[in-house]
Amino acid sequence: xxxxxxxxxxxxxxxxxxxxxxxxxxxxxxxxxxxxxxxxxxxxxxxxxxxxxxxxxxxxxxxxxxxxxxxxxxxxxxxxxxxxxxxxxxxxxxxxxxxxxxxxxxxxxxxxxxxxxxxxxxxxxxxxxxxxxxxxxxxxxxxxxxxxxxxxxxxxxxxxxxxxxxxxxxxxxxxxxxxxxxxxxxxxxxxxxxxxxxxxxxxxxxxxxxxxxxxxxxxxxxxxxxxxxxxxxxxxxxxxxxxxxxxxxxxxxxxxxxxxxxxxxxxxxxxxxxxxxxxxxxxxxxxxxxxxxxxxxxxxxxxxxxxxxxxxxxxxxxxxxxxxxxxxxxxxxxxxxxxxxxxxxxxxxxxxxxxxxxxxxxxxxxxxxxxxxxxxxxxxxxxxxxxxxxxxxxxxxxxxxxxxxxx
Amino acid sequence: xxxxxxxxxxxxxxxxxxxxxxxxxxxxxxxxxxxxxxxxxxxxxxxxxxxxxxxxxxxxxxxxxxxxxxxxxxxxxxxxxxxxxxxxxxxxxxxxxxxxxxxxxxxxxxxxxxxxxxxxxxxxxxxxxxxxxxxxxxxxxxxxxxxxxxxxxxxxxxxxxxxxxxxxxxxxxxxxxxxxxxxxxxxxxxxxxxxxxxxxxxxxxxxxxxxxxxxxxxxxxxxxxxxxxxxxxxxxxxxxxxxxxxxxxxxxxxxxxxxxxxxxxxxxxxxxxxxxxxxxxxxxxxxxxxxxxxxxxxxxxxxxxxxxxxxxxxxxxxxxxxxxxxxxxxxxxxxxxxxxxxxxxxxxxxxxxxxxxxxxxxxxxxxxxxxxxxxxxxxxxxxxxxxxxxxxxxxxxxxxxxxxxxx
Numbered sequence: 001x002x003x004x005x006x007x008x009x010x011x012x013x014x015x016x017x018x019x020x021x022x023x024x025x026x027x028x029x030x031x032x033x034x035x036x037x038x039x040x041x042x043x044x045x046x047x048x049x050x051x052x053x054x055x056x057x058x059x060x061x062x063x064x065x066x067x068x069x070x071x072x073x074x075x076x077x078x079x080x081x082x083x084x085x086x087x088x089x090x091x092x093x094x095x096x097x098x099x100x101x102x103x104x105x106x107x108x109x110x111x112x113x114x115x116x117x118x119x120x121x122x123x124x125x126x127x128x129x130x131x132x133x134x135x136x137x138x139x140x141x142x143x144x145x146x147x148x149x150x151x152x153x154x155x156x157x158x159x160x161x162x163x164x165x166x167x168x169x170x171x172x173x174x175x176x177x178x179x180x181x182x183x184x185x186x187x188x189x190x191x192x193x194x195x196x197x198x199x200x201x202x203x204x205x206x207x208x209x210x211x212x213x214x215x216x217x218x219x220x221x222x223x224x225x226x227x228x229x230x231x232x233x234x235x236x237x238x239x240x241x242x243x244x245x246x247x248x249x250x251x252x253x254x255x256x257x258x259x260x261x262x263x264x265x266x267x268x269x270x271x272x273x274x275x276x277x278x279x280x281x282x283x284x285x286x287x288x289x290x291x292x293x294x295x296x297x298x299x300x301x302x303x304x305x306x307x308x309x310x311x312x313x314x315x316x317x318x319x320x321x322x323x324x325x326x327x328x329x330x331x332x333x334x335x336x337x338x339x340x341x342x343x344x345x346x347x348x349x350x351x352x353x354x355x356x357x358x359x360x361x362x363x364x365x366x367x368x369x370x371x372x373x374x375x376x377x378x379x380x381x382x383x384x385x386x387x388x389x390x391x392x393x394x395x396x397x398x399x400x401x402x403x404x405x406x407x
Numbered sequence: 408x409x410x411x412x413x414x415x416x417x418x419x420x421x422x423x424x425x426x427x428x429x430x431x432x433x434x435x436x437x438x439x440x441x442x443x444x445x446x447x448x449x450x451x452x453x454x455x456x457x458x459x460x461x462x463x464x465x466x467x468x469x470x471x472x473x474x475x476x477x478x479x480x481x482x483x484x485x486x487x488x489x490x491x492x493x494x495x496x497x498x499x500x501x502x503x504x505x506x507x508x509x510x511x512x513x514x515x516x517x518x519x520x521x522x523x524x525x526x527x528x529x530x531x532x533x534x535x536x537x538x539x540x541x542x543x544x545x546x547x548x549x550x551x552x553x554x555x556x557x558x559x560x561x562x563x564x565x566x567x568x569x570x571x572x573x574x575x576x577x578x579x580x581x582x583x584x585x586x587x588x589x590x591x592x593x594x595x596x597x598x599x600x601x602x603x604x605x606x607x608x609x610x611x612x613x614x615x616x617x618x619x620x621x622x623x624x625x626x627x628x629x630x631x632x633x634x635x636x637x638x639x640x641x642x643x644x645x646x647x648x649x650x651x652x653x654x655x656x657x658x659x660x661x662x663x664x665x666x667x668x669x670x671x672x673x674x675x676x677x678x679x680x681x682x683x684x685x686x687x688x689x690x691x692x693x694x695x696x697x698x699x700x701x702x703x704x705x706x707x708x709x710x711x712x713x714x715x716x717x718x719x720x721x722x723x724x725x726x727x728x729x730x731x732x733x734x735x736x737x738x739x740x741x742x743x744x745x746x747x748x749x750x751x752x753x754x755x756x757x758x759x760x761x762x763x764x765x766x767x768x769x770x771x772x773x774x775x776x777x778x779x780x781x782x783x784x785x786x787x788x789x790x791x792x793x794x795x796x797x798x799x800x801x802x803x804x805x806x807x808x809x810x811x812x813x814x
Contacts, residue, residue, distance in 0.1 A: 003610045004644045004670060007578055009522045012674040021477065021680060042469045050472065051465055054689075058458055062449045065457065065657035070428065100507055104683040111543070115416045116523060132681045136518070171414055203410045237411045250472035252688040263411060267419040273428060274539045275682075276511040280690050281659040282461075 011136050018128055019366045026360045027383075033392045035314075035361040035379040038181065038335070040247050042383070044303050049295045050250065050286065057285035068281050070273045071265075072098025072257070076288040080257050083291065087213065089227040089241065095259050097268050100279045102211055102244035102256035106130055106174075108275065109207055109240055109258065110137040112267045113171045119163055121173040123151050125367030125376070127181045127209070130174050140168070141369040148329065150177055150187030153194055160202050170204045177225055178213040179334025182367045182378035186332065192225045199238040205264075206239045211247050211256075214300050216333040217308030226259065236261045245287055247335070248300055253283040307335060313386040314379065317393035325400050328379075335382040338364070340375050345403060347377040353399035353406075359392050418543050425535055426773045433767045434790075440799040442721075442768040442786040445588065445742070447654050449790070451710050456702045457657065457693065464692035475688050477680045478672075479505025479664070483695040487664050490698065494620065496634040496648065502666050504675050507686045509618055509651035509663035513537055513581075515682065516614055516647055516665065517544040519674045520578045526570055528580040530558050532774030532783070534588045534616070537581050547575070548776040555736065557584055557594030560601055567609050577611045584632055585620040586741025589774045589785040593739065599632045606645040612671075613646045618654050618663075621707050623740040624715030633666060643668045652694055654742070655707055660690040714742060720793040721786065724800035732807050735786075742789040745771070747782050752810060754784040760806035760813075766799050 005013070020038055027034035057064060071077070077093035084091060099105040106129070114120065116138030122131065124143035134141060142159055145152035156173075163170055173195075177187040187195070199206050208225045229235030244256035258268060272278070290296065314337060318326060328339035341347055347363035354360055364376025384392060412420070427445055434441035464471060478484070484500035491498060506512040513536070521527065523545030529538065531550035541548060549566055552559035563580075570577055580602075584594040594602070606613050615632045636642030651663035665675060679685070697703065721744060725733060735746040748754055754770035761767055771783025791799060 003641075006610065007520055007612055008674055009518060009520055009525075011522075012519055012677055015674075015677045017677060018680065024474075039474050042473050045469060045472055047468060047472070054461070054465060058461060061454060062452060063659075065452055065454070065659040066449050067431075067446050067653075067658045100683045100687070103681075107682050111416060112419055113414055113416055115418075118416075129681065129684075136678070136681050203413065205414055234410075246474075251474045252470075252472040254683060254685070254687040267415055267422075270419055270422045270424060271543070273425065274510075274536065274543045275514050276507045276661060277536075278661070280507070280661040280687055282690060282693075283687050286689075 011138065018132065020128065020362055023360055023362060026355070031358050033359045033384060033388055033395065035359065035381070035384065035392055037380050037383055040251060040335070040382055041306065044306060045250050046295060046299055049290060049293060053286045053289035053293060056289040057282055060285055064282050064285055068278050070278045071269050072096065072279060073281065073284045073288060076284045079288055079291040084241070084243070084259060087227065088221070088223050089259065090230060091259050095262060095265055097258045097265060097272065098279050098284055099256045099258055099272070100276065101246060101251070101254040102209065102242050103129060105242040105256045105258045106133045106207070106209070108268050108271050109242070110134055110139070111271050112264070113205060114139045118169045118171040120171060121156065121159070121204070122369060123175055123180065124369065124371070125182055125364060126174065126369070127176060128366050130209070131369050134174070143369050143371065146183060146185065148185060149191055150180065150185045151175065151191065151195065153191060153198065157198060160198070164202070170202065172205045172207050173199065174207045174209065176209045176211070178210060178222060179215065179331060181212070181334070182336050182362070182364065183338040184329060184331030184334050184336050186222060189222050192223065192228055196225060196229055196232070196235050196238065200234055204238070208239055208241050210241065210243045212334040213243070214248050215304050215307055215335070217304060217311065218332050240264060248296065248303065249287065249290065253286065255279070255283055255287050304333070307382055310381040310384060310386065310389060311337065314381040314384070314389040314393070317390045318396070321393040321397045322400065335380050337379040337381060339377050339379055341377065344375070345400070346374045348374055350377070350399055350403050353402045354396065357395040357399040357402070359395035359399065418545065425539065427535065427769055430767055430769060433762070438765050440766045440791060440795055440802065442766065442788070442791065442799055444787050444790055447658060447742070447789055448713065451713055452657050453702060453706055456697060456700060460693045460696035460700060463696040464689055467692055471689050471692055473688075475685050477685045478676050479503065479686060480688065480691045480695060483691045486695055486698040491648070491650070491666060494634065495628070495630050496666065497637060498666050502669060502672055504665045504672060504679065505686050505691055506663045506665055506679070507683065508653060508658070508661040509616065509649050510536060512649040512663045512665045513540045513614075513616070515675050515678050516649070517541055517546070518678050519671070520612060521546045525576045525578040527578060528563065528566070528611070529776060530582055530587065531776065531778070532589055532771060533581065533776070534583060535773050537616070538776050541581070550776050550778065553590060553592065555592060556598055557587065557592045558582060558598065558602065560598060560605065563602070564605060567605070571609070577609065579612045579614050580606065581614045581616065583616045583618070585617055585629060586622065586738060588619070588741070589743050589769070589771065590745040591736060591738030591741050591743050593629060596629050599630065599635055603632060603636055603639070603642050603645065607641055611645070615646055615648050617648065617650045619741040620650070621655050622711050622714055622742070624711060624718065625739050647671060655703065655710065656694065656697065660693060662686070662690055662694050711740070714789055716793065717788040717791060717796060718744065721788040721791070721796040721800065724797045725803070728800040728804045729807065742787050744786040744788060746784050746786055748784065751782070752807070753781045755781055757784070757806055757810050760809045761803065764802040764806040764809065766802035766806065
């Protein structure tokens with residue numbers, strides 16, 4: 001083992017499995033209500049539609065099973081351009097790369113832009129698997145203050161200036177600007193425009209991750225940063241768009257996509273060639289046939305409505321059963337409710353009482369690259385029906401009571 | 408663009424697409440006979456069996472489409488242990504990681520073991536996508552002389568000593584020990600045993616890539632290096648086994664696997680979690696159901712027989728139509744014939760005449776990390792039927808004739 005440890009790369013020596021992955025085990029225990037998942041609701045999967053698409057895809061015969069092109073099936077890339085046109089992004093299929101989920105999209109952009117020691121800016125708190133990816137690539141993470149408007153741009157500019165003064169190479173800002181994970185926050189259009197001008201001025205690329213943007217409960221769509229960038233002269237060099245079918249269709253097919261200008265895309269495709277040659281063909285054809293069926297247009301409102309109901313129900317139950325011990329930030333879309341325990345309570349400690357009471361969540365500390373606020377927690381409502389949210393809130397109240405009694 | 412180029416990681420700045428991927432385009436042109444592919448023969452795909460397995464897999468319902476575990480579906484990992492037991496490797500399913508093709512397997516092990524500046528030893532020549540992967544990970548490549556017995560172990564030991572004397576960190580040796588790509592060579596059991604003892608003595612890990620081992624035309628199986636390693640006290644710390652369903656079933660589902668001891672596997676799974684969370688579920692279930700059907704037992708002899716016929720036919724046609732201008736190394740399995748042009752001819756130059764004559768191949772220079780021998784070329788016979796091999800040899804003869812006339 002001595003010898004073996006000397007052989008591992010430094011990136012894996014101290015690496016640990018994500019707490020979200022670890023808590024996944026609890027979601028399979030029947031006596032536990034899990035608010036810990038980042039997973040979409042299986043009861044919203046359109047199995048019938050996907051099975052019909054699978055039968056269509058199988059008709060493609062040999063071409064569904066032979067090696068194929070690295071950037072993805074052309075017909076699917078074409079469909080992606082139509083899908084994102086509805087999100088206000090004009091593109092052509094030669095700007096699209098199909099990825100094995102948006103997690104792979106993150107890994108590909110990290111390896112396209114990051115050398116060891118480069119700085120990646122992230123919102124604090126942010127998606128923890130993104131932090132993992134950037135760390136694996138050797139990046140230094142600089143955490144920018146969050147705000148209810150998504151990101152504190154004054155803090156961003158101040159930190160960028162300070163980092164530049166230290167001769168740090170700032171390569172990228174990672175952000176989920178719409179219905180962020182974990183906070184649920186959405187950045188205003190005005191701030192998106194200002195962020196883009198900062199990216200141009202200080203020469204970094206905005207990695208815009210948009211897995212949840214379609215799942216809106218109320219209000220109007222805010223334009224995508226990449227969509228805004230395309231309308232400026234040099235902006236498109238400074239923004240890359242990542243998205244996924246995981247939250248609007250199903251996650252198990254592992255299908256996501258990156259959209260970028262052609263110079264950036266060319267490099268991403270080179271990395272992908274080395275990483276896995278290409279994403280499996282059959283899942284690509286299944287999604288392409290599903291998109292061709294037109295069913296997604298009905299599904300997105302259905303998912304948004306259901307998740308909105310579940311979110312409202314959870315908030316109401318928290319108000320009723322947990323009350324003053326916890327405050328939360330009301331989201332207008334996505335899958336997550338970001339909450340904070342009062343009176344100095346620790347969410348990490350509360351989780352142990354929660355497990356005993358039959359409810360789990362993710363302590364918010366997991367989403368901080370540095371300076372974790374352990375009073376925070378992320379509650380996912382996507383997979384819990386209204387009766388479940390009431391029971392979850394009751395159990396949370398029990399857990400908090402037990403926690404207080406023991407301290 | 409100035410600004411943008413400053414943002415790219417150094418690994419992509421000079422990177423180029425693989426010539427094998429570029430030549431793939433020629434395989435789709437009806438007037439070209441391609442000996443350039445690394446692709447298996449589509450006429451050997453068991454479409455009927457795969458479609459039946461797909462229908463079975465679809466019966467799994469929601470679990471075929473939800474997020475799943477990073478290391479792969481347990482039932483498929485169990486099946487893999489049975490598959491490799493027939494190759495002489497005893498294992499349990501918790502030593503197996505399912506990968507998105509064996510290309511991803513290579514990327515995962517590279518990132519598990521390689522820090523920038525670490526040395527990876529490779530046979531010269533070797534699989535060029537492996538060289539790409541190790542370069543992307545920042546490795547220095549040291550090329551070890553090849554031999555008809557796979558690898559010149561005296562050269563290996565001499566180079567290892569010289570590199571250690573320079574304080575280089577030697578992390579891994581990459582090798583395709585059975586029916587190598589591109590040379591078709593197979594390493595003897597005695598040399599495998601000696602290689603393993605060198606790995607233990609000098610503390611590096613052998614990355615044993617075995618995509619073609621089942622496709623044997625004649626002679627007896629040689630034990631896998633990993634299988635041999637498992638029978639020694641410390642050997643299993645020094646060998647990792649990679650394989651794939653691409654050559655024995657179909658490549659488009661992108662399914663491969665890694666087998667390693669548990670300490671190494673744990674690190675590989677951590678990397679995979681960051682890379683793509685998990686391999687798509689449906690393709691895993693399809694392969695699992697296919698393996699359950701027992702059909703693979705019939706397919707492997709059928710593929711081996713057909714490829715053996717195609718290889719024999721190509722060799723005979725080369726003898727008859729090309730004759731003295733080219734010599735080749737007779738393989739006893741796999742997909743490739745390794746050849747050498749005589750009289751100082753360049754395979755890179757010949758390729759241009761080949762394109763005009765309607766035949767393409769891969770110039771051998773692509774498979775050298777350094778010191779390329781441009782007289783060499785790789786001829787893939789897998790996808791070309793006997794009439795095609797005759798026509799290909801005739802066209803090669805025409806190309807050689809034209810080349811000679813112009814020089």
